[in-house]
Amino acid sequence: MPDRSPQKLAALATAAVRGLDVVACGRAEADGADFDVAVVVDAAQGRWTVRASRRTAAAAALDAETGLLRGLQGRVPFAVPAVVGTVDLPDGGRCVAHRELPGVPLEPHDLRPGPGLAASVGRALAAVHQLDAALFADAGVPVYDAEEYRRRRLSELDRAAATGFVPPRLLTRWEAAMEDVARWRFAATPVHGDLVAEHVRTDGERLTGVLGWVDAKVADPADDFAWLAVGAEPDALESVLEAYAHARVEAPDPDLLVRARLAGELALARWLLLGLRTEDEEVVEDARRMLDELDSHADAAPLGS
Template identity: 60%
Template sequence: MPRSPLALAALATVAIPGLDAFDVRPLAHSGADFDVAVVIDATGRRWVVRAPVRPAAGASLEAEVALLERLGEHVDSGALPCAVPRPAGFAHLPEGGRAVVHAEVPGAALRLDALRPGPGLTASLGRAIAAVHQLPVELIDGVGLPTYDADAYRERRMAEVDEAARTGKVPPRLLRRWEARLEDVAMWRFQPTVVHGDLTAEHVLTDGRTVTGLLTWGDAKVADPADDLAWLLVAAPEDAVDSIMEAYQLGRTELKDPHLTARALLAGELALARWLLYGVRSGDADVVDDAVQMLEELDAHTAVREDEASLA
């Protein structure tokens, strides 16, 4: 059973001695792995409490907490130009594991339709992602989060495509495209970096002018920097993408990766395969149907693009 907001508020008062909970509100977009609420104390300060709902989520939370403690140092030094959650207290759960409480990171969730070409928020977003990728990979060592070299990461993607193919639900033409790109070894010669691993509009906070915070670091790893750019290349307004990428490239030192954009676009497509696999593994027919529809639309769209290219 999910914990009620009142139960989460009680955990916050245990985690932060002296916290006088005045109000509590459930947090939208909290996901399936955590119960999350915002607790407002008597002084008006806002706190976020997160409690895992299953052991695997608890293990992920512990790794994320260890990483956040290290990331805070890079925020303080200015190397990371936006805030991250700072764990302030913990409450042990009866079933095992801990809930974590942190002060709410200021800002509102990014609206992709607010991105415009040029300086301002769009450039700030590119710089923030570049700063993540400039962090020392040693940050990930010893906190229970994975590290991949380029070959291992390509093999991981190939395994996902093979598993998706076995479902029989991926259009054959799309599979052939994916396999050809994964077999192109030159495309996968990249320098692994720290990646956030779960960048979405809900996890990027802004004040309307700059990126103020990045949330939800439980999927961080050392892997392909293209993964953190995929969602923007797929979903951001087309006229803003060039500004994002220009700011990103200016923020990276010694960036020599001619296939970065191509891998990012591929990563966006492979996200649909992972959505399909999630539906199959969980037995959720609605998710499977949704994934199949999106894969068919992608297949039709890429077929049109290839036809246009052949006629050019």
């Protein structure tokens, strides 16, 4: 598996972007397990993000994301990365470079109720979920209906259970939520698929940009609320949901928040599976610690009760 240094990524960026004069570079705060990511600074003090895939599957996802980003330009009320240049990698895949989005990461616990930033987040999510699904399908991202996606989640849970590292009470809680088929009657929509603080940018008053679209798909709109359902204060989350519902043409399904909470909790199981797949003991231990912590604090009642 390649492990490219920021210096190597900076050199790739100069090949991808004609005339780019790099004067500084450093590793990005979040590089994930499937990508090498660096931030480079050009001679005019402009900042760039450079990403290169580490694995074949990640390379395909990065190509799909690049196509999707072109289609998203001008179709959402916030900035998305505009890929300026790409270069093929000698070991397969591609390296892409785009200008860094302005703003700071949006931490869910920083949201406050009211018509300001929280409402801006709700309107932004509504805009994504009302995009034409064909735009996503044409980019080559996955497309699921509600039942297909529920089964995908169940399969994911089975893999996590097989590790023996997930506390039994959490498994019971999650299984009950996923086997309650009535809660999975949603209309599949385009979703970002990996909304976390480092993928969302704000100027303090509104959501200004969203990056990290490599997990985009047509699936459950609740997925894009997972980070808020587990991290935002209830009153702030209510403001997000109110603005979202007001901006949507069709009313959100009544179980959206239940599935969002489930998705937020299941993110820990996916983190565990990722650590095992990449044989990263540090990730595995981090996931196990967070699962145990969730188990100790989770309400004994089923999700949505």
